[in-house]
Amino acid sequence: MSDNLATVVRDICRKYGRERGRLMDIVRAVQEKFGCVSGPAMDLIAKEVGVRRVQVASVVTFYAFLSEQPKGQVVIRLCNDIIDQMAGAPDVARAFEEELGISFGQTTPDGKFSLEYAACIGMCDQAPAALVNDVPVTELSTDAARRIVRDLRKHMDPSRLVHRLGDGNNAHELVHAMVMNNIHLRGPVIFTPANRGEAIRKALAMTPAEVIRAVKTSRLRGRGGAGFPTGMKWEFTRAAPGDRKYIVCNADEGEPGTFKDRVLLTELPDRVFAGMTIAGYAVGAAEGILYLRAEYAYLQRFLEDLLDKRRAENLLGQNICGKAGFNFDIRIQMGAGAYVCGEETALLSSAEGSRGDPKNRPPFPAQKGYLDCPTVVNNVETLACVTKILEAGPATFSEHGSPGSTGTKLLSISGDCKVPGVFEVPFGIKLSEVLKLAGGEDAIAVQVGGASGQMIAREEFGRTICFDDLATGGSVMIFGPERNVLEVADKFMEFFVEESCGYCTPCRVGNVLLKERLERVIAGQGEPADLEYLQDLGQTIKTMSRCGLGQTSANPVLTTLKNFRATYNALVKKRTDGLQPAFDLGAAVGEAETIIGRKSEHAHA
């Protein structure tokens, strides 16, 4: 066994050139092979790669999909975000537990099954969903959960759980998934017919500076949510000194309620790869990296195959499309389960083979990014837009949308609505119109922008989706009249506590404290002063945190305090006896009463 471990680990390390920068791939491969990255495995990896064991441990312990302790041969990860919960995930969870005879977080004694919760796996429009190893299983019921376990017991092969295939490329033999695209609205930019290679050929007929000018003219802004002007980002990177530059596509779509990048990568990956290639030409980069979240590993083979096809057609590789001297290739870097890696500098740390800790800024990635080289990091959708801009011209792009937010936006709509799925809408659309499109007019609240976004109340449904009003990476979660907005906020806080990298104090500690006090208020044990406490604490986290995750992590509390104040006010009360509402005198003296064998006169007066 240990000889086997040594041989296999050595082979894996050599496959990745024993490079420290490929540590993520190495530990992922070891995890897949042995169900864990054990202490002895870490020692072996450290020796092969030339790092300390504690550096390997530092990586392994950071990611949800990696573990030091052995996991089952099959790991079932049930998505437990708020949308999945509303769709029945708790019942499905019980069914899995009963059928397997273990609780979440445990592995069966025979080492065959592990049961875990996952943060949003990007399937909110077909919730409840789970990953069985890499295989997504969607629209789960308690019956489906039991059947899955029984089937697995027979063959232990997750791929055989796919009894029906999804639409579009989900049915492609290299994807082979039951996942549905659920594209309900196709707009004029993204979901339009495309001619493979056209955008690249047009770009290569221009100078790099002209390509950048075209992107600037289109006024394209980053689709990840922050909305930084893409052309400007490229210009900075082009101007930065350095021979080696990189194009990184951020496909770590982890914001709860977002799944449009999954659909883009399933249906229009050519557009995304073309966008990366055009970016490479524009800034003078020869290498691109698609950072793909671990939850979408089922798309990896399909995407690798497409990269091969593009190489064969000279859309990647040397002297692309006959353009002498333009060389560009793309590799896929798999993540391992960490929301924070959607933050661009954390993503770079992870792609470099380290913990997904965000980096200090400055320097910005355009100056010093991947391996300290100038790097463009763009969202999947942004790059798909680039391809359209080069294909149809910047004017055709910017005639859609609003002046400050040109083009269209893909929305991932989920929750209490008739048709959850992906909608391509023009920027500037009113939230009320979005609700009408998805059949969610009954909503009492809409979370725009995922857990880190804003909870919007009915009175504000007239606001618009755009960078100057309601900015969003695409997540729109709809909550109907029967939902408790504060419990939704609490669920988001649970998410942030788990997904904080823990690097900086306010995010690591503050969110734990915020969640504690929010829950006290929800339980009816809060007093009016607790609302000021929440506001002050939330504001401290927002102001003092180091990266975008921390700076937005208090939003579930801060935006509900602002937009649902009456809900909070109804829960808090001032006690007349001068004690804090959370203080239960009877319980506090209970133990002492048991010891002395009589009841306190004061406590029960």
Next chain:
Amino acid sequence: MSATIEFVIDGKEIQGQPGQTILEAAQQAGVYIPRLCYMKGLVPHGSCRVCTVLVNGRPQSACTQPVAPGMVVENNTEKVTALRRNIVEMLFVEGNHFCMFCEKSGNCELQALAYRLGIAAPKYPYLFPTRDIDMSHPDVFIDRNRCILCGRCVRASRDVDGKHVFDFVGRGPHKRVAVNAEVRLADTNLDVRDKAAEACPVGAIMKKRVGYAVPIGQRLYDHKPIGSEIENGKK
């Protein structure tokens, strides 16, 4: 490149050098910016966030932000101090800090900073985590109850000692400092004379057999608050 960079902290004109951070330039000019994870000679970490200042109104960590001409920095104002107080209080409730019997008391940067910022008792509830103590090493012990995850030991060992004895493992509230061995500090090559053995701002990594050696009244922060050595022009 010896041109000075002029900027303002709390109304006072400061002259910094190109490449300096706000914290370094301020320190040179006798202005103290509170900090915990910063340590001279180590790569800035930017993790404790105590040194956060407002640069033209935007929060930035002074230990990582380079000086720029004309920047207006807010440091010692009621608004900034209130935010810093919250951060220091968070560190107190996150761990188990019992100053009354801690060997580091009086020489502890966390404790001294709390006094300087006027914290009598934190307003946040104590989290009382269960953390371990590692007494295995003959000359140095780790008491993780007191660790504030500043990473000074990690950087000192990695960059100064060239040993990489420490690193962070886990994430979020589960983050902790681990050693380069299966479990025990004794199984690493840490030496008591290493920089890492004296980098800890609190009582988490301590040399053995020197506890309480300095009597009360003669300890580092017994008479003057932390930072006064900078304000008095001694660096």
